[in-house]
Amino acid sequence: MLKLDNKVALVTGSSRGIGRATVLALSRAGAAVVINYARNREAAEQLLAEVEGAGGQGLVVQADVSVYEESEKLVRASLEHFNRIDILVNNAGVNRDNLLIRMKPEEWHEVIDVNLTGTFNTTRAVMRPMLKQKSGGRIVNVASVAGIYGNSGQVNYAAAKGGVIAFTRSLAKEIGSRGITVNAVAPGFIETEMTAVLSDGLKEQALQNIPLARFGKPEDVAELILFLAAAGHYITGQVIAVDGGLVM
Amino acid sequence: MNVEEKVKAIVSEQLEVAVDSLTIETTFEEIDADSLDIVELVMALEEEFDLEISDQEIEEIKTIGDIVSFIESKV
Numbered sequence: 001m002l003k004l005d006n007k008v009a010l011v012t013g014s015s016r017g018i019g020r021a022t023v024l025a026l027s028r029a030g031a032a033v034v035i036n037y038a039r040n041r042e043a044a045e046q047l048l049a050e051v052e053g054a055g056g057q058g059l060v061v062q063a064d065v066s067v068y069e070e071s072e073k074l075v076r077a078s079l080e081h082f083n084r085i086d087i088l089v090n091n092a093g094v095n096r097d098n099l100l101i102r103m104k105p106e107e108w109h110e111v112i113d114v115n116l117t118g119t120f121n122t123t124r125a126v127m128r129p130m131l132k133q134k135s136g137g138r139i140v141n142v143a144s145v146a147g148i149y150g151n152s153g154q155v156n157y158a159a160a161k162g163g164v165i166a167f168t169r170s171l172a173k174e175i176g177s178r179g180i181t182v183n184a185v186a187p188g189f190i191e192t193e194m195t196a197v198l199s200d201g202l203k204e205q206a207l208q209n210i211p212l213a214r215f216g217k218p219e220d221v222a223e224l225i226l227f228l229a230a231a232g233h234y235i236t237g238q239v240i241a242v243d244g245g246l247v248m
Numbered sequence: 249m250n251v252e253e254k255v256k257a258i259v260s261e262q263l264e265v266a267v268d269s270l271t272i273e274t275t276f277e278e279i280d281a282d283s284l285d286i287v288e289l290v291m292a293l294e295e296e297f298d299l300e301i302s303d304q305e306i307e308e309i310k311t312i313g314d315i316v317s318f319i320e321s322k323v
Binding site: 132 | 282284288291
């Protein structure tokens with residue numbers, strides 16, 4: 001069983017979906033968890049209650065990671081409460097799907113700002129304390145198979161996630177010597193609010209291309225993140241798809 | 249401890265080199281410090297001396313003596 005006793009994990013965008021499942025998985029393994037949300041306070045508070053109800057430790061912090069100062073505030077609040085950060089999961093993400101020809105510049109920027117710049121912002125804010133701890137660390141970025149193979153209607157999202165993947169590899173090279181691993185997970189179709197809005201026709205079509213013949217659950221992604229956070233001692237700079245075999 | 253001794257102690261601790269082997273002329277190249285080592289060293293110095301060292305100032309640091317005179321000019 002994977003253990004994270006005495007470790008502190010910060011999971012961005014964790015009130016719902018994959019972030020939420022990740023908080024629960026890391027908490028069950030013994031980590032103290034920082035739950036971050038941008039807007040959905042109620043969901044974040046509920047998750048904290050669930051964590052504490054199971055005997056875990058947690059903290060809720062509001063911050064919009066697309067703004068650097070807010071990422072700094074998030075990291076500062078985490079350190080003030082728990083004194084250290086061992087694991088950072090950059091999960092906060094949004095999508096604004098549209099065909100390129102119809103995509104508004106705001107839809108492009110918002111997706112880049114949260115998914116890609118948000119990953120930079122929080123990682124940048126965490127790096128100094130993580131280096132000073134001198135005990136290594138784990139960074140897991142939530143990318144997407146769209147960031148590897150592309151997806152029609154998602155040029156913004158795919159570009160942001162592709163950027164996250166390149167960020168992951170570059171940072172892995174930069175700080176590997178300090179015992180900090182940096183990896184990305186690339187979910188395929190996962191049952192979250194983000195995919196709930198897809199049309200039945202599109203879902204049916206997607207299912208036909210998934211060898212495991214089902215959509216993934218947030219927990220399917222969370223268990224990989226847990227592995228990368230608690231084990232995976234010799235794994236860095238990698239992108240691992242969790243997509244039921246959708247792309248190989 | 250004067251500034252020079254403090255700087256040597258921090259360099260010794262951060263970069264894991266014997267303090268006796270450090271002189272005012274020791275360059276960071278000689279002790280195999282890479283760019284990330286220098287940034288970590290700067291972080292420790294900023295904390296110890298309660299000052300900020302800019303990226304441009306970091307560029308100019310080549311020897312232990314550079315750090316000592318830089319800090320003496322600031323405090």
